[in-house]
Amino acid sequence: xxxxxxxxxxxxxxxxxxxxxxxxxxxxxxxxxxxxxxxxxxxxxxxxxxxxxxxxxxxxxxxxxxxxxxxxxxxxxxxxxxxxxxxxxxxxxxxxxxxxxxxxxxxxxxxxxxxxxxxxxxxxxxxxxxxxxxxxxxxxxxxxxxxxxxxxxxxxxxxxxxxxxxxxxxxxxxxxxxxxxxxxxxxxxxxxxxxxxxxxxxxxxxxxxxxxxxxxxxxxxxxxxxxxxxxxxxxxxxxxxxxxxxxxxxxxxxxxxxxxxxxxxxxxx
Amino acid sequence: xxxxxxxxxxxxxxxxxxxxxxxxxxxxxxxxxxxxxxxxxxxxxxxxxxxxxxxxxxxxxxxxxxxxxxxxxxxxxxxxxxxxxxxxxxxxxxxxxxxxxxxxxxxxxxxxxxxxxxxxxxxxxxxxxxxxxxxxxxxxxxxxxxxxxxxxxxxxxxxxxxxxxxxxxxxxxxxxxxxxxxxxxxxxxxxxxxxxxxxxxxxxxxxxxxxxxxxxxxxxxxxxxxxxxxxxxxxxxxxxxxxxxxxxxxxxxxxxxxxxxxxx
Numbered sequence: 001x002x003x004x005x006x007x008x009x010x011x012x013x014x015x016x017x018x019x020x021x022x023x024x025x026x027x028x029x030x031x032x033x034x035x036x037x038x039x040x041x042x043x044x045x046x047x048x049x050x051x052x053x054x055x056x057x058x059x060x061x062x063x064x065x066x067x068x069x070x071x072x073x074x075x076x077x078x079x080x081x082x083x084x085x086x087x088x089x090x091x092x093x094x095x096x097x098x099x100x101x102x103x104x105x106x107x108x109x110x111x112x113x114x115x116x117x118x119x120x121x122x123x124x125x126x127x128x129x130x131x132x133x134x135x136x137x138x139x140x141x142x143x144x145x146x147x148x149x150x151x152x153x154x155x156x157x158x159x160x161x162x163x164x165x166x167x168x169x170x171x172x173x174x175x176x177x178x179x180x181x182x183x184x185x186x187x188x189x190x191x192x193x194x195x196x197x198x199x200x201x202x203x204x205x206x207x208x209x210x211x212x213x214x215x216x217x218x219x220x221x222x223x224x225x226x227x228x229x230x231x232x233x234x235x236x237x238x239x240x241x242x243x244x245x246x247x248x249x250x251x252x253x254x255x256x257x258x259x260x261x262x263x264x265x266x267x268x269x
Numbered sequence: 270x271x272x273x274x275x276x277x278x279x280x281x282x283x284x285x286x287x288x289x290x291x292x293x294x295x296x297x298x299x300x301x302x303x304x305x306x307x308x309x310x311x312x313x314x315x316x317x318x319x320x321x322x323x324x325x326x327x328x329x330x331x332x333x334x335x336x337x338x339x340x341x342x343x344x345x346x347x348x349x350x351x352x353x354x355x356x357x358x359x360x361x362x363x364x365x366x367x368x369x370x371x372x373x374x375x376x377x378x379x380x381x382x383x384x385x386x387x388x389x390x391x392x393x394x395x396x397x398x399x400x401x402x403x404x405x406x407x408x409x410x411x412x413x414x415x416x417x418x419x420x421x422x423x424x425x426x427x428x429x430x431x432x433x434x435x436x437x438x439x440x441x442x443x444x445x446x447x448x449x450x451x452x453x454x455x456x457x458x459x460x461x462x463x464x465x466x467x468x469x470x471x472x473x474x475x476x477x478x479x480x481x482x483x484x485x486x487x488x489x490x491x492x493x494x495x496x497x498x499x500x501x502x503x504x505x506x507x508x509x510x511x512x513x514x515x516x517x518x519x520x521x522x523x524x525x526x527x528x529x530x531x532x533x
Contacts, residue, residue: 168359171329176424177349177376186372190363267363267404 055237064241080222084211087146095151099158124149132218142214149210150203157199161192208250276303281335295321297485308461310471313481314527319464323430327353352426356433358413360405366416367401373424391419411442428460451498468517480519483527
């Protein structure tokens, strides 16, 4: 009996998913990236793919350094981050307020509910020519596009979260002297926050998609514009360098998002 | 010992409207007076509408027929003159113990230092010194309820509405909390309306017990239950035991009726 138990425990330990030594963790996490980078370099060096279609990673890195030295990359990134940040910030503020408002006030829900349902499934990239028509090739059209495209996921998250607010918490706040508006701010908003933040994550991913595609199509600066113009010039190493920069910025933005969420949700242990 | 009527309830009826199906009469012609500084228990089988009556007094539900007067004025909504403690605590989970207790005080125009001092005094009173910066999720059930009581006492409501406040606690914690509530009541002398289905708890804590009937809820009778609560042996005195038995027999009939209604 005891022997059988011991072997069982051993077998369980061997396949247990949670037993990785601390030092191994970063290695395991970044190994696939490293393998991918090596495979990339090797496949174009060995002529498995045309170096026009996929320039070696080392040359892409060199092009990245050149772009960064010239300042071109930084100014493009600054323009893009400004547009993305402003559009997303507007989407979170207006979208969050709208969702909480719709959950707290029935007439608003009746009025805006059908509108939200109509626009939610629409592919927002269809709005690129529209916003350009309205606001031209500059920052305004990109900010408007990202705002419109990213607002609804935040609205829907905030709405669902707010609808789930605990009635007794709302009553408690009211009985302690909070006005209705104050109660919405103090109780409904924090109750809505977890689901609203899920919507913000979707919005964050959408904002990158809309930013780069709108800059590719109709812009005079920004990372998307840079990708397009470098590609048109045949500077494929530099083009890949900008593509990788966008990917890296997206990754960093998601990490920042996770850190903000962890801080906002501290009370959940 | 008690002052004039502070809360007057006259001919109150209340319908419960489920999302689907017919409306149900939850309360029927309730009339009741609660005197100033009195400790009154509302006792009845589950589903008799005793919590609903408490929510009407609190102003959380609208009074549709009849009237409820607090200090001579009809109830128009919740207000800080009537503090409430719920069975499941209803603490703000994103606020620490201190921030929870401060919440009602921050709605009043008190200087900051005084708010902090008052909050600390009530945290100390309920024995939570040292847990000021804990979040509710880190506390036991008893500690959560102490926090909720401190939070409600801190903004100094004249009336304390308690909705089965010890119903979610284990037996030992419950009896400790009952004794503590009594000592707090002795010190602060607020008007208390205490909803419970526990006969012993009602007789022990309250000065008067309003026994409610099974649905539709009516006030069946009101029993005087004054005992010397400072006597630690009060539970064993014959007068106390007899009173519990008397109230028990009143509630038992209603509990049986409630059971029969559930299984027609």
